[in-house]
Amino acid sequence: MKPTIWVEKYRPKSIAEVIFQDERQRKQFEAYVAACDIPNLFLSGVQGTGKTTISKALIRDLGVDRADVLRINCSDEKIDALRSKVSGFAMTMPMGKFKVVQLEEIDYLSLDGQALLRSLIEDSSSSCRFIATCNYENKVIPPLKSRFQQFFFRAPDKEKIAERMVEILESEKVDFDAGYLLTYIDVGYPDIRKTIQLLQGNIGSGKLLNPSQVSNSTADWKFGLLDSISSGDFKKARKLVCESATREEHEDVFRFLYDNIDKLKVKDKDAAILVIADFLYKHTIVADTEINVAACFISLGKS
Numbered sequence: 168m169k170p171t172i173w174v175e176k177y178r179p180k181s182i183a184e185v186i187f188q189d190e191r192q193r194k195q196f197e198a199y200v201a202a203c204d205i206p207n208l209f210l211s212g213v214q215g216t217g218k219t220t221i222s223k224a225l226i227r228d229l230g231v232d233r234a235d236v237l238r239i240n241c242s243d244e245k246i247d248a249l250r251s252k253v254s255g256f257a258m259t260m261p262m263g264k265f266k267v268v269q270l271e272e273i274d275y276l277s278l279d280g281q282a283l284l285r286s287l288i289e290d291s292s293s294s295c296r297f298i299a300t301c302n303y304e305n306k307v308i309p310p311l312k313s314r315f316q317q318f319f320f321r322a323p324d325k326e327k328i329a330e331r332m333v334e335i336l337e338s339e340k341v342d343f344d345a346g347y348l349l350t351y352i353d354v355g356y357p358d359i360r361k362t363i364q365l366l367q368g369n370i371g372s373g374k375l376l377n378p379s380q381v382s383n384s385t386a387d388w389k390f391g392l393l394d395s396i397s398s399g400d401f402k403k404a405r406k407l408v409c410e411s412a413t414r415e416e417h418e419d420v421f422r423f424l425y426d427n428i429d430k431l432k433v434k435d436k437d438a439a440i441l442v443i444a445d446f447l448y449k450h451t452i453v454a455d456t457e458i459n460v461a462a463c464f465i466s467l468g469k470s
């Protein structure tokens with residue numbers, strides 16, 4: 168059966184299909200494939216930008232046998248299980264040149280787990296390559312990171328995302344208005360996974376729905392936020408964020424405002440950036456992040 172989840176259906180199978188923000192990264196990965204070998208790799212950065220995709224694509228492009236791949240999700244692994252899984256896997260001979268251990272969400276590993284992993288990597292370096300992915304590289308201890316070649320993933324260009332989304336919509340035979348599509352991209356940005364999910368979730372009778380009509384029903388406050396900041400209604404924006412965004416999402420609000428600075432209806436964009444930066448800084452030290460976000464909108468309204 169064909170997969171119906173677009174995120175999986177359109178996951179790039181090889182490095183050649185991946186969207187890169189930095190083409191030098193593509194060249195580097197292609198060079199590994201050409202050399203038929205990889206160092207231990209550490210892929211970190213924004214979620215939904217292709218880290219897991221690249222680790223899978225590399226394994227495929229390198230032609231690594233299925234039996235030579237061990238995938239571990241570090242967020243649900245106990246330390247003893249980690250030890251026995253990795254050392255058991257590394258003990259037997261690889262079918263091919265080397266084995267690959269995929270370490271997903273390595274930033275969730277406890278400090279003890281990280282220390283253990285460091286020694287496991289050392290012990291199995293002759294037969295195993297490790298590919299680690301995570302969102303927050305600063306949660307990983309330097310002595311562990313230094314065992315890897317690091318790659319940092321930034322948000323890709325909106326134009327490149329737009330091209331890919333057009334390909335997806337066309338191959339799904341969905342009619343769409345280009346302006347609507349750009350709004351979905353703005354809302355999902357920089358997370359490509361989320362953008363694809365938003366598109367798939369907002370189709371009615373073969374058409375991409377008008378995002379201003381889905382804003383209330385699909386509970387994605389970013390649609391409403393984009394609407395209100397573009398019209399300069401910062402009071403509405405403030406109410407919306409305070410009512411709908413979770414505490415974990417407050418930090419996203421600043422990045423979202425910054426990413427959409429062109430649309431922000433303010434007299435002085437430079438001053439607005441200073442306001443956003445100032446409140447983002449305060450975000451890390453205040454006790455109540457909601458009040459801080461609210462204050463940011465009030466300041467923007469006056470700038």
Ligand SMILES: Nc1ncnc2c1ncn2[C@@H]1O[C@H](COP(=O)(O)OP(=O)(O)O)[C@@H](O)[C@H]1O
Binds near residue numbers: 185215219
């Ligand atoms: N760089 C990219 N190029 C093409 N598609 C991407 C890219 N990044 C993410 N996607 C899409 O989003 C989905 C999730 O990407 P994934 O690699 O799992 O993200 P993460 O960086 O969080 O590991 C993929 O299945 C694919 O459909």
Ligand SMILES: [Mg+2]
Binds near residue numbers: 218219220271300
């Ligand atoms: Mg991932």
